[in-house]
Amino acid sequence: METLVEVRDMCKIYNPGENEVRALDHVSLKINRGEFVAIIGHSGSGKSTLMNMLGCLDVPTSGSYYLNGKDVSHLTDDELSDIRNLEIGFIFQGFNLIPNLTARENVELPLIYRGVGRKEREALALDALETVGLSHRINHKPNEMSGGQQQRVAIARAIAARPPVILADEPTGNLDSHSTQDIMSVLKDLHKSGRTVILITHDNDIAAQVKRVIRIKDGRIEADYMNEGETEGYEKVLEKS
Secondary structure, three states, rough: OOEEEEEEEEEEOOOOHHHHHHHHEEEEEEEOOEEEEEEEOOOOOHHHHHHHHOOOOOOOOEEEEEEOEEEEOOOOOOHHHHHHHHHHHEEEEOOOOOOOHHHHHHHHHHHOOOOOOHHHHHHHHHHHHHOOOEEEEEEHHHHOHHHHHHHHHHHHHHHOOOOEEEEEEEOOOOOOOOHHHHHHHHHHHHHHOOOOOEEOOOOOOHHHHOEEEEEEEEOOEEEEEOOOOOOOOOOOOOOOO
């Protein structure tokens, strides 16, 4: 399988010196194109720092990060912004929708920043909203939709430009149990369609629904394994640091 994400011996150190904090401590991992991976850990484990690295929102103190074959470890802020715009679709816990825009307009907004023409971005937005089951709500504003529907708009916004990586940071954190399962079903369908999905969570029940789980603790990968019943022919892997 083709490697899409590769982290090599990555460290992220805050306050270097006597009181330094190793948020990431020599982390290495590979994620193949088309995988569905959950990165799980408690608060302070380093999972949010790892998410920031994978999302090109920050750069490591040392080590390398290859995204889609390109070393993005030491790029400038502007270069990282370009990578985020082209390579990564973000889904956040807080939806981050613009209140006075409709669902379609919210999905189109990042496409405008990318310079996509009006007809093409309208088509991409409608296709993305149809993919998440909201083609009947395209003209509704966020306050006219449930939390689950708002998160589906956010997912449509993330996938509209068809980026190689979907990075979901606690995407069900603000939702009830019914909406949580609804969003997980959407993410599973995206994976089945061939998209690469990386899910950041602290919830064991959420991680149990994902094919591959990477557990992080104290800035290190504690375990990397395939869930029982989700292996589809893969051997279970367990790596203790």
